[in-house]
Amino acid sequence: MSEHxxxxxxxxxxxxxxxxxxxxAPLSQLNILSKMEVATLLDSSQSGLYKLFRNCSLAVLNTGxxxxxxxxxxxxxxxxxxxxxxxxRGIKLAVKGAPxxxxxxxxxxxxxxxxxxxxxRDVIYNNDExxxxxxxxxxxxxxxxxxxxxxxxxxxxxxxxxxxNLVVCWGGHSISxxxxxxxxxxxxxxxxxxxxxxTGCGPGAMKGPMKGATIGHAKQxxxxxxxxxxxxPGIIAAEAPNPIVNQLSIMPDIEKRLEAFVRLGHxxxxxxxxxxxxxxxxxxxxxxxxxxxKDIPFPLIFTGPSTAMEYFQRxxxxxxxTLGVEAQAHYKIIVGDPESVAREMVEGIKKVxxxxxxxxxxxxxxxxxxxxxxxxxxxxxxxxxMRNLELHKNQPSYLLAANLRRAFxxxxxxxxxxxGIRTIEEFGHFELHGDSEIMxxxxxxxxxxxQQNRMKLPGREYKPCYRVLK
Numbered sequence: 072m073s074e075h076x077x078x079x080x081x082x083x084x085x086x087x088x089x090x091x092x093x094x095x096a097p098l099s100q101l102n103i104l105s106k107m108e109v110a111t112l113l114d115s116s117q118s119g120l121y122k123l124f125r126n127c128s129l130a131v132l133n134t135g136x137x138x139x140x141x142x143x144x145x146x147x148x149x150x151x152x153x154x155x156x157x158x159x160r161g162i163k164l165a166v167k168g169a170p171x172x173x174x175x176x177x178x179x180x181x182x183x184x185x186x187x188x189x190x191x192r193d194v195i196y197n198n199d200e201x202x203x204x205x206x207x208x209x210x211x212x213x214x215x216x217x218x219x220x221x222x223x224x225x226x227x228x229x230x231x232x233x234x235x236n237l238v239v240c241w242g243g244h245s246i247s248x249x250x251x252x253x254x255x256x257x258x259x260x261x262x263x264x265x266x267x268x269x270t271g272c273g274p275g276a277m278k279g280p281m282k283g284a285t286i287g288h289a290k291q292x293x294x295x296x297x298x299x300x301x302x303x304p305g306i307i308a309a310e311a312p313n314p315i316v317n318q319l320s321i322m323p324d325i326e327k328r329l330e331a332f333v334r335l336g337h338x339x340x341x342x343x344x345x346x347x348x349x350x351x352x353x354x355x356x357x358x359x360x361x362x363x364x365k366d367i368p369f370p371l372i373f374t375g376p377s378t379a380m381e382y383f384q385r386x387x388x389x390x391x392x393t394l395g396v397e398a399q400a401h402y403k404i405i406v407g408d409p410e411s412v413a414r415e416m417v418e419g420i421k422k423v424x425x426x427x428x429x430x431x432x433x434x435x436x437x438x439x440x441x442x443x444x445x446x447x448x449x450x451x452x453x454x455x456x457m458r459n460l461e462l463h464k465n466q467p468s469y470l471l472a473a474n475l476r477r478a479f480x481x482x483x484x485x486x487x488x489x490x491g492i493r494t495i496e497e498f499g500h501f502e503l504h505g506d507s508e509i510m511x512x513x514x515x516x517x518x519x520x521x522q523q524n525r526m527k528l529p530g531r532e533y534k535p536c537y538r539v540l541k
Contacts, residue, residue: 262287
């Protein structure tokens with residue numbers, strides 16, 4: 072902070088919300104921008120880049136607030152503004168109307184400051200180096216995979232000298248206290264075994280494994296533990312990065328975010344969740360069901376406390392009813408036993424290492440997995456696109472998984488993403504229809520999620536954004 076730019080506390084009297092104006096200097100992230108980059112970033116009349124930068128920055132500053140509605144966040148802090156102060160020595164960020172909980176005694180929390188400059192780094196890189204760059208053909212699977220590689224490399228998420236040790240943890244932001252404590256215990260057991268954690272970076276099942284792993288790492292005197300968070304602009308406002316994340320990456324859309332998980336990670340653990348977690352499950356099953364991936368090892372474990380047995384029975388039945396027994400063979404369900412989960416993951420990652428070594432594939436990026444275009448191309452959840460999804464069994468199971476993934480992605484958008492919420496308010500419910508043998512399990516699963524309060528944080532009203540036509 073420059074002494075010429077003191078912090079100032081402001082209260083938004085209309086909402087009784089305390090905010091702070093401040094000048095923030097970078098700690099270790101991006102420090103230099105060209106004049107053209109600054110002009111492009113702050114010119115809201117051109118590409119909407121400023122809006123993207125502003126919204127993601129506000130989400131990062133909102134870390135720790137009990138809010139999972141992107142539209143509500145933007146409306147609550149409607150006076151928030153962020154700009155770049157460019158000096159010969161580098162840059163600083165000027166924030167106006169920032170959430171006060173991002174500061175302690177008038178100084179911004181260091182982890183939040185790091186995340187704020189990460190937003191700046193990734194927004195600029197994706198705009199300048201990826202979008203419109205003829206080097207990346209984003210219409211092809213190879214081009215998208217290469218672009219994801221470059222985004223992750225720019226975010227410094229690769230550790231070429233490490234043996235495979237990165238576990239991706241998926242699960243809901245709205246989970247019970249018992250389920251949250253269980254995710255911490257699993258993370259602890261993983262940390263004791265020297266495994267690092269990658270999640271969607273938000274609260275709930277995304278925070279718990281990281282928190283547990285910090286204790287496991289501390290006991291083993293692991294000082295270089297990685298707690299990687301991967302997010303995207305549409306979801307970050309509803310799932311702000313939790314404070315344990317020490318490496319953050321903001322991908323351009325949900326499809327590239329999901330690909331980043333499976334290319335970067337060496338195994339996946341799924342905890343209880345709602346529609347977003349089901350989207351993630353369908354994504355990885357859509358990959359593992361592809362014939363080209365039949366011989367590629369990729370450990371996938373579903374786990375939760377003993378009280379989550381019914382939840383996983385429902386999820387397992389849904390997968391069996393829609394995708395069949397072949398899909399069910401790609402994962403193991405372990406309930407109430409964190410140590411067994413960790414041991415099973417260690418054994419699975421050993422197989423990954425052996426396969427990568429034999430096939431001469433990189434440990435830090437899974438190049439060999441085949442991902443179909445249906446899972447890579449961005450899906451825009453308009454009413455027409457949701458209505459026209461091919462939800463029938465007369466197609467390969469990996470394609471049905473991709474279409475089901477799109478359906479759940481649209482529901483997530485309608486639940487928590489600013490643009491999706493506004494679309495629902497304007498045009499009404501999304502309509503989903505298809506074969507009854509597909510639609511009945513979909514409706515049954517979503518209804519159970521709503522009854523178990525898995526669609527919104529506790530105490531927040533859930534209004535369905537969809538209607539299943541059977």
